[in-house]
Amino acid sequence: MEERxxxxxxxxxxxxxxxxxxxLLDNEVERISSxxxxxxxxxxxxxxxxxxxxxxxxxxxxxxxxxxxxxxxIGKILGLDEKHNFIIIGAGNLGQALANYGPFEASxxxxxxxxxxxxxxxxxxxxxxxxxxxxDLNQFIEENxxxxxxxxxxxxxxxxxxxxxxxxxxxxxxxxxHTDLKLPKHIIVENVHLxxxxxxLSYKIGHSTGRLTE
Amino acid sequence: MEERxxxxxxxxxxxxxxxxxxxLLDNEVERISSxxxxxxxxxxxxxxxxxxxxxxxxxxxxxxxxxxxxxxxIGKILGLDEKHNFIIIGAGNLGQALANYGPFEASxxxxxxxxxxxxxxxxxxxxxxxxxxxxDLNQFIEENxxxxxxxxxxxxxxxxxxxxxxxxxxxxxxxxxHTDLKLPKHIIVENVHLxxxxxxLSYKIGHSTGRLTE
Numbered sequence: 413m414e415e416r417x418x419x420x421x422x423x424x425x426x427x428x429x430x431x432x433x434x435x436l437l438d439n440e441v442e443r444i445s446s447x448x449x450x451x452x453x454x455x456x457x458x459x460x461x462x463x464x465x466x467x468x469x470x471x472x473x474x475x476x477x478x479x480x481x482x483x484x485x486i487g488k489i490l491g492l493d494e495k496h497n498f499i500i501i502g503a504g505n506l507g508q509a510l511a512n513y514g515p516f517e518a519s520x521x522x523x524x525x526x527x528x529x530x531x532x533x534x535x536x537x538x539x540x541x542x543x544x545x546x547x548d549l550n551q552f553i554e555e556n557x558x559x560x561x562x563x564x565x566x567x568x569x570x571x572x573x574x575x576x577x578x579x580x581x582x583x584x585x586x587x588x589x590h591t592d593l594k595l596p597k598h599i600i601v602e603n604v605h606l607x608x609x610x611x612x613l614s615y616k617i618g619h620s621t622g623r624l625t626e
Numbered sequence: 627m628e629e630r631x632x633x634x635x636x637x638x639x640x641x642x643x644x645x646x647x648x649x650l651l652d653n654e655v656e657r658i659s660s661x662x663x664x665x666x667x668x669x670x671x672x673x674x675x676x677x678x679x680x681x682x683x684x685x686x687x688x689x690x691x692x693x694x695x696x697x698x699x700i701g702k703i704l705g706l707d708e709k710h711n712f713i714i715i716g717a718g719n720l721g722q723a724l725a726n727y728g729p730f731e732a733s734x735x736x737x738x739x740x741x742x743x744x745x746x747x748x749x750x751x752x753x754x755x756x757x758x759x760x761x762d763l764n765q766f767i768e769e770n771x772x773x774x775x776x777x778x779x780x781x782x783x784x785x786x787x788x789x790x791x792x793x794x795x796x797x798x799x800x801x802x803x804h805t806d807l808k809l810p811k812h813i814i815v816e817n818v819h820l821x822x823x824x825x826x827l828s829y830k831i832g833h834s835t836g837r838l839t840e
Binding site: 492521604 | 632637638640641642644645649668703704705706708710718719720722723724726727729730733734735773774797798800804805806812814816818819820821822823824825826827828829830831832833834
């Protein structure tokens with residue numbers, strides 16, 4: 413499928429479309445109008461039509477969207493029709509929680525290895541995946557065709573690990589370390605700064621009496 | 627301090643300022659110009675000046691910002707000068723990982739209780755905090771002055787738990803369930819949809835050869 417240039421704002425929203433369409437599929441809904449989808453998603457129908465037009469548009473006027481087709485096409489755009497091998501660096505609580513989260517695999521994300529610096533953890537397995545030492549990182553990424561590294565390490569170690577990853581063939585980093593990483597531009601970084609998110613919640617709670625602008 | 631109306635975009639960025647200023651404090655930096663801060667944060671100096679002007683502006687032309695003062699004031703704006711009692715609902719891997727994450731407490735977020743539906747977990751403690759059953763939720767929130775509920779439950783249970791929370795005095799929900807919650811407007815929801823984030827990373831990896839617009 414031919415794609416146009418897509419704005420960051422649309423990309424930001426795509427996974428949400430994918431999620432809602434998946435729920436519709438689970439409920440065996442075959443077709444949905446932009447108007448019904450807009451009510452479910454709490455966005456305007458015009459926003460939905462505009463967003464989906466970025467991908468050539470999948471709907472027909474007065475006939476609605478084919479849910480399965482749209483779900484599949486958005487999945488392809490998101491790269492979910494291909495396998496993505498990933499590793500987790502940092503076998504602490506969060507690393508273990510992500511390693512134990514099965515549903516990633518259903519979307520094509522396959523956990524191949526877990527890395528840590530603590531020698532006591534070496535060889536322990538989580539869901540059958542062994543914990544390895546960081547010295548083997550480069551070779552492991554090379555040999556196992558690893559695309560994504562998930563960083564669940566303290567910020568004090570993040571710089572060092574980012575430097576190590578910069579020398580590998582890694583394509584993307586899902587960064588949970590509480591710092592912004594310095595990396596070559598060809599490596600994509602998606603940050604999940606949990607503390608930032610909690611602070612935003614705290615702000616909104618403290619300012620929820622009407623002074624907040626949308 | 628008198629506050630003006632603040633846009634969502636600025637609120638989105640505030641925790642990041644707080645994080646960088648905290649790092650500067652850790653490194654015993656007392657003053658920083660908007661220009662030096664802009665280089666560190668990879669945003670324009672004019673953006674920084676505009677953002678911080680929302681709070682009356684803390685800098686003096688040619689003299690820079692007082693790091694400690696700015697850090698403290700932004701902390702107050704984010705509500706971090708007050709304690710926020712929270713509970714975690716869902717004692718699975720992610721719930722346990724968040725329960726074990728100590729640094730939240732340093733920012734004033736105090737874990738008071740953990741809830742689950744699995745009776746085998748009742749009474750088990752994590753960091754000294756006991757796991758309780760959901761039937762005690764309402765009373766516990768009332769008696770312990772709980773402001774925030776962290777939802778680390780499967781999406782299939784999220785609707786039911788959201789309904790339970792709607793009847794309590796909870797002020798905010800930090801939602802990790804992979805669905806959007808329906809709640810009364812006075813309850814603030816901050817979503818962390820991890821799968822959405824991973825899909826965005828996947829999209830960016832698949833489209834990193836130049837067709838992406840900023």
